[in-house]
Amino acid sequence: MKKVFGNKINIAVFVLPAFLLYAVFALVPIGYNVYLSFFQTDMMSPAKFVGLKNYINLFNDGTFTRALRNNIFMVMGSLIAHLPLALLFGNILFQKIKGSHFFQTVFFLPCVICGVAVGLTWSFVYNSEFGLLNKLLEIIGLGSLKQAWLANKNLALFCVIIVVMWQFVGYHMIIQIAAMKNIPGSLYEAAGLDGASKWKQFTAITFPLIKPILKVDAVLIITGSLKYYDLVAVMTGGGPNHATELMSTYMFYQGFRTLKYGYSSAIGVILLLLCICSVLLSNLVFRSEAVEY
């Protein structure tokens, strides 16, 4: 076996198929997308080179800046729900309480369901006429708060963000529980003997030891919520009047609806840059050395 993998050519041969797929479906499109973003084109008539004009226009485009701001809200909402909240739930379920497996499954369930179904279900919950939320408000005597949640331009985005929080909290919780399970029990035992409180155990043992996983998780959360698409497309379609537009939905709109593919590619490039930046940033924030138990 050593002989086979000692040879660089062999390694290349083994890596090649996967690399080809990756190149065809990821690298080449990304490159082409960057190239397209310097043109004004509808992909049919001859393209017109415009240099950086698409980017300049983007930052003068009120809808795009709103989409960018919405995306930032989305990232913040997801970070709140998927790091501290998920960590809290994870930590509770990590303690050997009764039914912890059951609750793990329950929390994890929503992210198994496809995004479109989740979106539809929640648009029923938010429905102004027969929605669960309005009914609940009525029952507890807050009938005056009843409204068309997804049609209110000030509330629609937060309604969507809450669904995203709900949908993925279990996913990140499971990742974090898995990381916690890797920590040797002897550490807790020793801490317990020394009289460390549960909170102390968490801050001194659990948190530092799962930090590398949290880093990966943070990258997943940030990039995931930057490129978020399906829930918004199903629940509001970016409306009312672009109030819930995200960069990805606006990119779709500019590309496939108004046929401004150059402009929409520029949005894609900005999205890519933001994702790269956020990865670098979270690498910086969560810097930690490798742990050996």
Next chain:
Amino acid sequence: MKKRLAALLLCITMAAGLLAGCGKGNTGSQDTGGSGSVDAEGKKQGGELTAMCVGTESDTYLPAYKAIVDEFNKTNEYGVTVNMGFYENEQYKTKLTTLMASNAVPDIFFTWELAYLEPFVSGGKVTDITSYLEGDQEWKNSFSGGTLDLLSYDDKIYAIPTQKSLCVMFYNKKIFKDNNIAVPTTYEDFLKACDTLKTAGVIPMAMCGTDAWIPAQFVQQISNGIAGMDLYNGISEGTRKWNDAAHVEAAGELQKMVDAGYFQNGYIGMSPEESTALFTSGKAAMYFMGAWDSSKVSEALKEDGGAFILPAKNPEYNNVSVGSVDTCFAVSANCKNKDAAVAFLKFWTSQVNEEKLLYDQGRMPAGNFEIDSSKLNSLFAEVVNLSKQQKGLTPWWDRAFGAGEGVEFNNTCVAVCGGEEPQKAFDSLQQFAEDNADR
């Protein structure tokens, strides 16, 4: 040994995966080439023409469309088989633009008029069918005057309409009678009727706020009644602006109706199906919609379904309505058997088929043949009659200007429904129009 075997297996799987990927590509190109290769063998063998149209199983007209296709497949002299696929509206737009960009458009495709087809025409993806129409004057003259202009670019015709449509106010005759309301002839009467209905506890109008074009077509109709054809022509030619006083006034009227509660509660978050159901179930008295909903209305309300044109605020502009051609078909530039494709269009727009769609489905024909009103039910007859009275039709803004300014107009109207100040909303629409010109 075991490990080596495993490695070998993995390797094979990977390679197989790669091949499968390529394999799909191959069959794909064979598919699109299929119609061509068979067509190339000539008319004897016929071949297949692919076609794409908007429609879902819930549309009452779908079986009639399919019947037309089947009939053509049985009888056409070219021996071709047309294979028509139906897609939901939004899906269709995405699919068609993607196929256009990758040069894989079906031979015959459904299209909207004006700005929707324009980029495809200027990109050279659509067949110029002028010569076919010139070659058959009878066919050309069967279309009502002006309808082909909406599908012409640089004086060349690229598609044919199969229908006409206009916006009407459907109303429930029984509710009107119960509340002693006559069909309003002036704008004031109309508002008074809404008021009477509101006090009587009936929902005056069913409206939907989630599909932005629905409130938008209502605003467009009101603005037609304020400034007439002039407004449409002016904006199309660039001599009037989007924040024209007429638009602001019309949007203000809509806002007043919203504030007065003339639409059902929660309309702004309601889907089109829900709001239509309010009217067809007799809970709402009026419903402003394109005449294409006549069959739905007459099926539900029977003899109680009626229609009138929203009276103009400025009476001299009565009967200037939102309307246009509908369900247009074009032939793609890379269609291999254009003669057969055009024959299919000709077959669809033949009087027999147009009559069938009219008498059974209430779909107003684009052709100008004599209509036998005795074969129409009362609602269809009313709608056809209204359509004849129109002095002018202004196409929907989102068709005239496409997804840019057109869709933004729709969004602006929804924003006004949501309480935004009309002047401010239309000022930002004008700003958008100026910015968008350079993207």
